[in-house]
Amino acid sequence: MRRLILIAALAAVLVLPESAAADEVDPGLLWMDGRLSDLTEGSVVPEPSYSAQDTSPVQRAEQNGSFIVTYKGAFPEDAKTAFQYALDTWSRYLDVTVPIRVEANWKVLGAGKLGTAGPTKLLSGFPGAPSGHWYPIALANQIAGTDLDAKSVDITSNFASTQKSFYFGTDGRTPRGKFDFVSVVMHEIGHGLGLTGTADVVGTNGTIGSPPKYTASAIYDVFVVNSNAKPLFGGFKTKTPELKQALTSGGLFWYGANGVAATPGTAPRLFAPTTWSDSSVYHLDEETFAAGSADSLMSPMLDDEESQHRVGPVIRGILSDIGWTLAPVAPAYLYFLDVPAGTQPGELLLTQPRVAVLNGRGYTVAEDNETVITLSLVGTGGDAALSCDGGLVKTAKEGLAKYTGCRIEGTGMGLRVVAWAEGLTSAESPPFVVIRRGNFRGLTAGVSRDE
Ligand SMILES: [Zn+2]
Incomplete structure (x- = not known):
């Protein structure tokens, strides 16, 4: 059996919107995975609301689903077909009023990586924001009811151009030795929609929250607790060994009401290996949500032959907890x-x-x-x-x-x-x-x- 990694390694830029008072939220920039060397200077101020030329893509999204995708690089045609299938499948689960723009890059990734993705921005202080925390732009747009940054795509995603073992069929019958591309795309889009955040380990310390004041965090982060139900954001001081210990304790859980409701008698276990990894915190636990289980889509690993084209109840609960309105599934x-x-x-x-x-x-x-x-x-x-x-x-x-x-x-x-x-x-x-x-x-x- 071969097993490869799906990760949310993309950095997200925290952006302070024009409408937010500067002293209410922590401005500045934040990159996940601590790859500060990638950082570009300055924060982007989004321009709220649609302009007239957006009408056409909006109409297109209404006709074809909730996503508008732009392909970059030598994306194979059958990969595009599978990609669109993955987006159409996600469309079933979300109540989207502002189309979600996705950039899909076909490029060389690190060894063993099938795909990476993340929101292009996290926003705070936008109209209708439910809290002072930071929301992935695709979600912020839905809450605000308008495209808060019409110039920007909402999700950037990358797929391994050198991977020879992708299966581009859409039937989920992935042959032995092949990796199901639809599953990879759906997984990565999940990160772009909000399974992402600020937690990191740097040296002997764990960090969480947005610099410089660390009084707010990515919305996902506020629902993460340790095995004593102590929240990582707010319950631990950032930049401390205690927080690192919690992040690598093997016992992190989701404590949002909707996610918990999907796992009666317990709380959804998050991926938190004792050695910090790129995949920590922002995935469901690999063993608890193993291949074949309803929520295996957002576990960190994908086996060959494995396919998962559904968004399971725990993942739907998590999305609901961070602020998504889900489509009725009844x-x-x-x-x-x-x-x-x-x-x-x-x-x-x-x-x-x-x-x-x-x-x-x-x-x-x-x-x-x-x-x-x-x-x-x-x-x-x-x-x-x-x-x-x-x-x-x-x-x-x-x-x-x-x-x-x-x-x-x-x-x-x-x-x-x-x-x-x-x-x-x-x-x-x-x-x-x-x-x-x-x-x-x-x-x-x-x-x-x-x-
Ligand atoms: Zn992932």
Whole structure:
């Protein structure tokens, strides 16, 4: 088994917005991972609100999902397809009103790294800010209801151009020896949305919070506690060995209410190896959230063959705790992905029905393995009757019910196949006819002609 690292190594610039009073928040710049040598001088002041030329990308985002991506470098076409699939999948989970701009770079990364990503900025003091802490710009934009820095992308992400073992398929059937690119992209976008912060270890000291006063921190940081439920930010002095000890204790947990609610009886364990690493704090614990578990997306390692295309309940809880509004995931209605269509009496339907369980935003509820779906045939005239292999009642599997062997005995006009489930809005196919072959002649000719 091969195992490679997914990290949030990108530095984030803390930016003081124009609207914030300078003495209320800690201005200045902060880079994660302590790579201060990368620092560029000066802070950028964002210009709030849309300009007219933003209309087009906004419309595009509304049509295509919540993200607008810009590719840089020699991004392979099949990698772009997988990338868009990952963004579309994330769109299912988030209630996004201001499109999220993502820059995707195809470039050389360090050995063993598949991808890195982070917010381009953390903002504080913006309109509607829920606290004095720093928010990733993609989130700050949603809270403010406007693009706080229209000139800037919100998330920068990098993917290993020299990696020969990426699997670019979108079906999650990653072959042995390959690394699922969709999973990598979804993971990195998770960092850009907010699984990131300021905690670091420098020499013998741990640090957390934004310099110079350390009275505020990245919003994620304020929910991180040790095994005694003592918060790392506020509960420990920054730049101390005690904080380093906590950061490398092996016992860090998420203490936000929504994240905790997703792990009844305990709190979500964060990745906190006894040797500080780039991946510490801003991932879920690798062992607790191992490959195959619902929240493995945000564990720090990806095995070959592993794929995770879902945002699990703990990750959704964390996003909710830091301020994201999530899309409703409850099933709301049924939809024919493959629309049943007519045929000859007794022969298979031309299209076999495939029914999706959708949430209120029109996305398949991939977690749904419960909804019981019943097909029926309605129509006028004739003696048509529908049957399918295994019957007309199916329980959704991962939000889908796929019927096979469906056929209609007898004939009928204006027939519709209806998919029904208790409490959900039904789906109904367009009308079709089932009629004996010989009778098609004369029916298809709309105009009589002399021959
Ligand atoms: Zn990561």
